[in-house]
Amino acid sequence: MGLQELKIIFDNPIYYPGETVKGKLFIFLDTPQKYRGIRIQIKGVAQTFWRVTKKETDNSLRHTAKKSTESFAHEEYFSRRFYIAGGHAGETELPSGEHVRPFEYKLPQNLPSSFESEFGSIRYTAKAIFGFPWGFNQEIEHAFKVVSNCDLNRDPRAKKPVMVEKCKAFGCYCTLSTITANLSIPLGGYVPGQSIPVNVDLENKSGIKISNVKLTLHKNVIYRVKKPRADEKTKSFIEAEISKGPMEYKGMISYKQVLKVPDLQPSTLNTCGIITINYTLKLEADVKRWCCRRRSLKIITPILIGTVPIANYQSLVASGQQNDRIRRKVNSEGFSPGAAVYCTAAPPTYQEPILRARKYPEENASETSPLIPK
Structure with missing residues (x-):
């Protein structure tokens, strides 16, 4: 009562x-x-x-x-x-x-x-x-x-385009040949609800079939403890995914895919000393053959997730896509996209608080479609 x-x-x-x-x-x-x-x-x-x-x-x-x-x-x-x-x-x-x-x-x-x-x-x-x-x-x-306010306009890394190239050899010891991949995006920073236009170039000289090419957005969480001794662990979560494939045995393919950014926490920028959240974009070309010990080619590049979008986002994206079309035209007779350019978005978050969340001790106590080579 x-x-x-x-x-x-x-x-x-x-x-x-x-x-x-x-x-x-x-x-x-x-x-x-x-x-x-x-x-x-x-x-x-x-x-x-x-x-x-x-x-x-x-x-x-x-x-x-x-x-x-x-x-x-x-x-x-x-x-x-x-x-x-x-x-x-x-x-x-x-x-x-x-x-x-x-x-x-x-x-x-x-x-x-x-x-x-x-x-x-x-x-x-x-x-x-x-x-x-x-x-x-x-x-x-x-x-x-x-929600921490992460204004992408204040970080110059968010406005820089990202282009990464990687080449990897596949096959048996006496018949090694290469698969080359190039990934490019017009900006290094995005906010939830925006779309990331991803341009992909693949050249397959290996004679091995690429079964699937997958793009994923990963949230990487680094946890740190201080007692009884300092230690840390990292957990990675796939937040968005889209794929294409397969690609035939030899040839070159260029295509564009759009990866939408879901509702996410912003990248942590040194505001928390024991939990760090950063994001990476990953391209993975899967190769399936019994003699291939390393079965995939992977490209991983960091990106920033913020809460305030870049002011001239649309124009920067359009400019980046135009530059990419020029680059494709220049390299149309041979796959040589140029040196890799990395967006070094330093790893230093948008999720409902769980009211019945775990109690911690106190300090004192796919969309798929075939790839057709040109």
């Missing part, structure tokens, strides 16, 4: 660093209720955590046992507590019914985007604490999303 429910509702679904988080605490009482104070705790933290299990043998070398070690790290960006009702000496009584208490907090600058995964999280939460006179409190916690 008394307090039936606490509920937090935010005014907006997304907040940016430097903005003011505004919300309301709804209190539902079926009878009058005394309380000492109602306060809000709002904080932003990043945490990483995993267990490493090893087998250990005792001194007699007869018995083995598994030993599990917990590795973790913790970063706190802000933490603030404040009363929205009461908090003074003595008790106060709320009548029965519904009560609404607004609250707000101005976020600091340079915050990383919200992120949730198996081995770590960047999480922003508001907790309401209803303090009863007899010492037992009732709490409710709710997460809100923060």
